[in-house]
Amino acid sequence: MAADAIPKTQFASDNTAGMCPEVMEAYVRANQGSLPSYGDDALTERAANRFRELFETDCDVFFVFNGTAANALALATCCKSYHSVICYEHAHIVVAECGAPEFFSNGAKVIGAPGVNGKLTPASIVSIADKCVDLHYHKPRAISLTQCTELSTVYQLEELREIRGVAARFKLLTHMDGARFANSVAALNVAPKAVTWEAGVKVLCFGGTKLGMANTEAVIFFDRALASEFEYRCKQAGQLASKMRFHAAAWLAMLESGTWLKHAQHANRCAALLALRLKTEANLTPAFPIEANGVFVNLPKNLEQGLHDRGWVFYNFAEGVARLMCSWQTMEADINAFVADVVDLQEKQ
Ligand SMILES: Cc1ncc(COP(=O)(O)O)c(C=O)c1O
Numbered sequence: 001m002a003a004d005a006i007p008k009t010q011f012a013s014d015n016t017a018g019m020c021p022e023v024m025e026a027y028v029r030a031n032q033g034s035l036p037s038y039g040d041d042a043l044t045e046r047a048a049n050r051f052r053e054l055f056e057t058d059c060d061v062f063f064v065f066n067g068t069a070a071n072a073l074a075l076a077t078c079c080k081s082y083h084s085v086i087c088y089e090h091a092h093i094v095v096a097e098c099g100a101p102e103f104f105s106n107g108a109k110v111i112g113a114p115g116v117n118g119k120l121t122p123a124s125i126v127s128i129a130d131k132c133v134d135l136h137y138h139k140p141r142a143i144s145l146t147q148c149t150e151l152s153t154v155y156q157l158e159e160l161r162e163i164r165g166v167a168a169r170f171k172l173l174t175h176m177d178g179a180r181f182a183n184s185v186a187a188l189n190v191a192p193k194a195v196t197w198e199a200g201v202k203v204l205c206f207g208g209t210k211l212g213m214a215n216t217e218a219v220i221f222f223d224r225a226l227a228s229e230f231e232y233r234c235k236q237a238g239q240l241a242s243k244m245r246f247h248a249a250a251w252l253a254m255l256e257s258g259t260w261l262k263h264a265q266h267a268n269r270c271a272a273l274l275a276l277r278l279k280t281e282a283n284l285t286p287a288f289p290i291e292a293n294g295v296f297v298n299l300p301k302n303l304e305q306g307l308h309d310r311g312w313v314f315y316n317f318a319e320g321v322a323r324l325m326c327s328w329q330t331m332e333a334d335i336n337a338f339v340a341d342v343v344d345l346q347e348k349q
Pocket of ligand 1: 065066067069071092093146149150177179209
């Protein structure tokens with residue numbers, strides 16, 4: 001490939017996509033003159049207010065550079081060093097954050113529990129909370145739900161209600177890893193408050209990167225007492241942006257025009273189309289329900305290798321299933337090209 005050629009759109013992850021045009025334009029607009037640093041600017045204030053409008057409540061809003069920091073700092077705020085966090089066994093916080101939640105909380109333990117289609121169940125939470133009752137265990141303090149999940153499934157309102165009941169029974173706080181929160185709202189077609197504070201969520205990490213931004217995530221505290229001194233945690237962790245206006249500008253571009261939902265709906269539609277085409281044209285059945293912007297499928301090894309040889313990049317996720325992610329950038333032509341290669345390889349193999 002020539003050095004200046006545009007690489008083809010991949011299904012490897014929704015973070016292999018670049019920034020969406022709305023965000024690029026917002027950066028240019030925000031790049032005028034001098035503005036106060038570290039969040040004391042008017043854009044940051046405006047962005048926080050847009051989140052309050054979106055969630056229809058008076059929440060506290062902070063911006064960090066990536067999802068690991070958002071989760072780790074939010075959980076560190078919820079937990080003392082002897083606490084534990086219960087999450088699904090393949091949750092990002094337990095398998096893909098290099099121990100950051102434990103590190104930033106000075107020792108709180110993240111405990112993975114089995115689930116169904118990527119989701120914690122009330123029973124799996126109870127199995128951990130019931131067991132960890134004496135002082136030789138870490139004391140259960142929080143539940144972490146990934147919405148939508150690492151397997152691209154979505155907690156339904158009824159499931160969140162049931163989990164809320166368990167959280168109340170064991171006095172657990174609920175943290176939501178919303179790296180793909182927008183995709184879950186698009187999938188459920190509900191008001192954002194219904195899946196967050198109305199469902200008992202105390203702190204949400206709302207992902208921007210996978211949605212079409214470069215490097216910004218919002219940490220949103222619905223329990224404002226938890227937000228106390230959070231800016232110090234951000235600073236200590238190297239997550240307090242001095243040019244905060246660019247975090248804010250990117251979010252404003254997403255929130256003030258409904259772009260966040262438009263891109264999430266688009267990505268979800270692409271995943272549904274990809275899954276349908278793989279089923280009807282290549283007889284490949286999704287391994288998990290198609291609910292958001294990811295498709296998981298079992299590929300025979302030679303087919304997987306053939307696709308890689310043709311330049312397609314994707315990864316095997318939990319249980320060895322290929323994960324294909326769609327984003328704001330995915331186009332029908334990308335789906336056509338991928339499915340055509342699958343079918344062609346099947347015919348030749
Ligand atoms: C479920 C989930 N949470 C959080 C993250 C954030 O990770 P990062 O620190 O790479 O932004 C990711 C990224 O892959 C993710 O999939």
